[in-house]
Amino acid sequence: MIEPRLIGRKEAAAYCGIGESTFSLWVANHKMPPAIAGTRKWDKRAIDARLDEISGIGVSPKTQARQICRSGGAKGMRGAKLAADRVKFVIL
Numbered sequence: 001m002i003e004p005r006l007i008g009r010k011e012a013a014a015y016c017g018i019g020e021s022t023f024s025l026w027v028a029n030h031k032m033p034p035a036i037a038g039t040r041k042w043d044k045r046a047i048d049a050r051l052d053e054i055s056g057i058g059v060s061p062k063t064q065a066r067q068i069c070r071s072g073g074a075k076g077m078r079g080a081k082l083a084a085d086r087v088k089f090v091i092l
Helices: 009-016 020-028 044-055 061-071 076-091
Strands: none
Touching (some): 009 020, 009 044
């Protein structure tokens, strides 16, 4: 049997190892991606990508800059842009 790539809220929560209400809270707080437009289904790959970001495995330069701004490590957007540029330099 082929594993479905799209899963419902209950399956998505189980896939993450959390309860449905926690999954709903994470979606509302943008910790998890929203359901695919017009459906009540989540893409496993989108969930995996977001979990990678949260755990620090796959942090994009934009996300890293946002995290730096929130933590107060950079001064405003100028600092965030500099941080993103540094990450791009390291990645390249």
